[in-house]
Amino acid sequence: MKTKRSLKRKLILSAVLAGILILIAIFSEVLAPNDPYQTNAAMIRKAPSAMYWFGTDNLGRCVFSRVLYGAKTTIFATFLLVAISFVIGTLIGMLCGYYGGIVDEALMRLADLTLAFPQMVVAIAVAGMLGGGLVGAMIALGITMWTTFARLARSHTRTVKQEPYITAAKLSGKSGCYIILRHILPNILEPVLISALTQIGTTMIGISGLSFLGLGVVAPQAEWGSMISEARAYIQIAPWAVLFPAGATIVTIIVFNYLGDALVEYRNHP
């Protein structure tokens, strides 16, 4: 049986690791030893060295610098997407849960409809139609992502709605908008926020996945998924150009998933 204390330690550890990754992403421009977009015909597919820690790619670009710049693209795109989906989903969920009726029915059936398809399949179709680009990829993933937050926020809103203090607020003549923002939101925020944190890993896989398929970032922007895709063609002669961005993706996803799990465990601990 884990104690609350050990869970707290796990939580702090994962938060520190996630913090380090975010710091790396923020300061990638300072940390990168070389220009990630500078091609060099003399340094094509060179193995890791003191100058190029992770070697060079097909165009002689520094893989280490590209991984650092890629961190910025991947991590921030993920955060932004999760944040937008969180805001939209929670708002819709609260409105549905509080007011109910036809709007609730319509939005929830829409959510069911989007959930009926696997997220990645919808994302590939939408990103394909939008014609590539990071924004297109984010919209494609966001189309199905809001539903998770909406359903969670809705069910919590319905529970909170039964509480006597909501009835009291209603009786004192407060508007629905006021009650939602002032009384419901603070009480449902925690579980939805934790859900958002656990979504980071999946979203990162989604964004990198779309870039890998050529539906994400536009060349020559550094992004882990597109780096893996580009370097795949010459994996046998320059495996480092695939392994390092792949390793970075795996580590980042594990850290954020671990953070989400630690938070859930900590919160659920009696």
Added chain:
Amino acid sequence: MKKGQKILAMLLAGVMALSMFGCGTTEQVASEVTTETGSEDNILRTAASFAYPSLDVHKEYYGWYTSVYGLSEALFKLDENSTAVPCLAKDAVADGTTWTITLNDGVAFSNGEPLTADMVIRNIQRVAEVNGRFDIFGTFTYEAVDDKTIVVNTGDEVYPTLKSDLASPEFGMMDLDNTTDFDNDPICTGPFVITEFVPEGDVTVARNEKYWGGDVKLDGAVFYYMQEDDPKLLAMQSGEIDCYNSVSSAALEVYQAEPEKYQVESVPGTRLQFYILNENRLDDAVREAINLTVDKDAIAAYLKGTVSAASAPFPSTAPYAQVNIPAVDTAKAVELLEADGYTKNADGIYEKDGKPLKINICYYAARSLDTLAILIQEQLRAVGIDSELTVEEDPDATYIATADFDLALYCMISDKCGDPLYFIDSTLADGSYYNVAGFEDADCQAMIEQLRVEVDPAKRAELANKIIQIAIDDNAFGYVGLFNHTTVMKPGVSGFAEKVPFDFYGIDANTTK
């Protein structure tokens, strides 16, 4: 209890991992067995980069692949020097507007029916009818003098390229009387016959036992449809295929490291990487500056061994490739931009009237054009021209159709038959398919009309050189690189059209494994 669950979970994970390992081993054994039988039989296995929905020789570009599969043959064949040499026909002789074609003796279809002059005429007329690229053949008149002789009258104008045009794989001969299913089972004259055809998939052929040209060395061949480079490389390494062409630069490096296991043949090809500069959007100075900046030798260095820098749209040895393209001169490019009223802003980018010089580079991610796009973007940026990259899947349906680009990258075969007219007619003639970005020149057009009817090869070359030079001086295009035709084969494999610079030949009667 929780600990027990953990141990159970770990055990289960272990079992799963082991079972996966088990699967891998079985598959490996299975593939080894196939490979073993593969090396023993006399069936050539290879990879094809494209797969079409039909085998109708005359339509679209389907004839390219029926030719690669060894099913169809045209009246003439292009050899290593891009010269049309006899195949089904012995010769074609011109006398003004009249051509006399003589068929070879004993030519027969795979069903034993002889190829007659009348059948040839009907085939040519069918090509003109179903393939828009050859509709000019519908304006000629044909006469079968006897079973082996055809007289073609080209009307008021002479038609100097008839012989090499008839070497196009689209003019592969089919038995129009006995073929019942043109899409799936055409009856042709080639050394192989179709045994299994999966539309847009794998194709299996077997030896044509009644081949008119003598013995066929292989028992058959299988063409696996593999679009991407990695599966081809892996299939070659695992022994699942015996050869393929259009080898990528990364794969080339792998093969060259093991010369005892792979033989690589590379000949200068005719597939040209070029770009179109939009005259409707970019003024003269900007276009000239771009052409003075793009460094094709540097680009070729990145595409190690797969591409040679282009000194003209045609292989440099051709008599019609003697043009003068200004060398890279970034100082002059900068001068031109500044004289045109551009000034550098804080970001190091030129701007005019407060508008930064940013061009839209359109490309598709095949034939290394993605690499070209990135390198050109970088080279332009170094002199102060900013750009954005737009990638499309189908260039013909997007930027070529709409002309919505500043610089459009494209790759096409510039020389299909040892003659410059095809490329000039497709890219420079008024209203032509690739002349979408405002190139117009009366002198050039007049010379193109002359080229259409000029018979003397030396004069044709001279005209072509003048025409191409006009396009170069006008900075309408940029010719970047010519792909080498690179083929990799297992030791013992030969005759896979490895010495011919064209993509539309593959196996023939002399192919061995």
